[in-house]
Amino acid sequence: MTQRLLLHVGYHKTATTWMQRLLFTPAHGYHQLARHDQIFEMVAGPHGLRFDPGPMRRLVAEAGAGLPAGGVPVLSSELLCGNPFFGGRESEAYAERLKAIAPEARILISSRAQLQALPSIYMQYLSRGGTMSCRQFFEARPWRGYFTFDPAHFEYDRLVGRYQDLFGAENVYVLTQESLRADLEGAAAALARFCGNTDYRGLGPEAFQIRMPSYPEHAAPALRRANHLQGSVLNPNPVIRLGQTPGGLYRAAGYVLKSRPAMALLQDYRPVTRYVRDHFTGRYRDSNARLAALTGGRLDLSAYG
Numbered sequence: 058m059t060q061r062l063l064l065h066v067g068y069h070k071t072a073t074t075w076m077q078r079l080l081f082t083p084a085h086g087y088h089q090l091a092r093h094d095q096i097f098e099m100v101a102g103p104h105g106l107r108f109d110p111g112p113m114r115r116l117v118a119e120a121g122a123g124l125p126a127g128g129v130p131v132l133s134s135e136l137l138c139g140n141p142f143f144g145g146r147e148s149e150a151y152a153e154r155l156k157a158i159a160p161e162a163r164i165l166i167s168s169r170a171q172l173q174a175l176p177s178i179y180m181q182y183l184s185r186g187g188t189m190s191c192r193q194f195f196e197a198r199p200w201r202g203y204f205t206f207d208p209a210h211f212e213y214d215r216l217v218g219r220y221q222d223l224f225g226a227e228n229v230y231v232l233t234q235e236s237l238r239a240d241l242e243g244a245a246a247a248l249a250r251f252c253g254n255t256d257y258r259g260l261g262p263e264a265f266q267i268r269m270p271s272y273p274e275h276a277a278p279a280l281r282r283a284n285h286l287q288g289s290v291l292n293p294n295p296v297i298r299l300g301q302t303p304g305g306l307y308r309a310a311g312y313v314l315k316s317r318p319a320m321a322l323l324q325d326y327r328p329v330t331r332y333v334r335d336h337f338t339g340r341y342r343d344s345n346a347r348l349a350a351l352t353g354g355r356l357d358l359s360a361y362g
Contacts (some may be wrong), residue, residue: 060124062117062162063087063131063252064155066220067138068213070177071167071234077133079264080245086128086256090120096134100154101147110157117159127255132159138166138216141178142187142291144199144207148216156223163252164220168348169234171211171341172362176329178206180271183280186289186302190281191329195336208337212344217351231352235360241265274330275323276314283307338362 065081067073081087091099091113099113121130137155139145155162169177179191187194197205209215213231220229230251236244242260249257272280284292289302299306313319345361 059126060129060253062090062121062159063129063133063165064137064159064162065131065133065165065167066151066155066216067135068167068169068174068211069135069138069141070174070181071135071169072237073133073135073167075237076167079266080260081131081133083128084261085245085264086125086249086254086258087131088121088124088128089131089133090117091132093134093136096132097136100158101134101136101151105150108154110154113158125256129252129254129256133165139210141210142182142185142206143204145210146204146207148210149219152216152219152223160224162224162228164224164229165232165248165252166213166217166220166229167232167234168213170358170360170362172330172333172337173360174211175208175333175337176274176327177271179329180274180277182291183277183284184271184303184307186284186287186291186307188281188284188292191277191332195332208340212341214344214347214351217348221351226351231348231356233356233358235357239357272311272315273320273324274328275319275326276311277329279310279314280307283310334362 065073065076077089081089095116096113099116103109117130117132124130137148137151139148139151175195179194182189182194189197194206195208199205199207217229217231230248232244232248241264245260245264246257248254283306284302286295286297286299287302287305287307288295288298288300292302314323339362341362345358349356349358
């Protein structure tokens with residue numbers, strides 16, 4: 058492996074799936090060395106007292122052997138910035154684990170304006186079987202070791218600063234989802250330059266596919282009620298089990314509420330976005346100013362609340 062490893066650590070809901078499926082491919086000079094389940098098993102999953110960097114080091118060495126000289130080896134998983142449903146409290150521990158695994162790596166952290174990211178996080182929570190309303194989800198408070206959503210997790214400057222401390226500021230790159238939307242080719246080319254990807258030749262037409270994997274916000278009340286009647290990761294033992302989220306009633310409700318008639322009637326009903334704007338506008342102003350300073354003013358954060 059001649060190129061330095063690129064570690065993409067999230068955040069969630071910041072075009073990570075697009076990068077993993079359509080950008081981080083051999084056609085664009087990137088070579089993913091491990092799957093999500095392997096990254097969980099070797100990096101995020103082990104108990105802190107049992108973590109051993111050896112297995113992932115060996116996987117990286119073996120999978121990276123024989124890669125083309127200009128391409129970039131990648132580990133990409135939003136698992137590595139912590140679980141947003143429970144405050145992402147493990148994010149610093151994961152950063153230190155990655156430092157033990159690949160001390161010379163380059164770091165990619167993807168971000169998104171918080172007032173847009175938080176509604177998407179709640180919709181992702183529903184897709185995992187969550188049953189709380191958005192008010193309950195965002196207003197929950199930890200109690201004696203039982204952790205909940207914490208808005209501090211989306212103070213991006215704190216995680217960026219920690220990775221800069223560990224790996225060096227010159228080795229940490231922040232890519233905003235907004236820059237991808239504004240100029241996908243330009244943002245991808247800038248990332249390739251940062252990580253030394255000399256095999257990058259530009260995006261093909263498949264990379265410009267627009268995907269809408271999540272159900273619309275107006276479906277949220279029906280989806281969370283369906284989750285009361287189904288098994289899921291977050292609700293493994295419901296009183297009545299009529300399927301398994303994200304299938305069963307959840308999928309049926311989502312399908313109906315994503316139909317053209319429902320979209321035409323309810324597309325302006327965005328209860329989660331409204332709640333987030335009412336309660337989080339201005340919450341991240343100081344954090345975003347610190348992020349701008351950490352990144353040398355390179356980022357356009359005008360959309361960040």
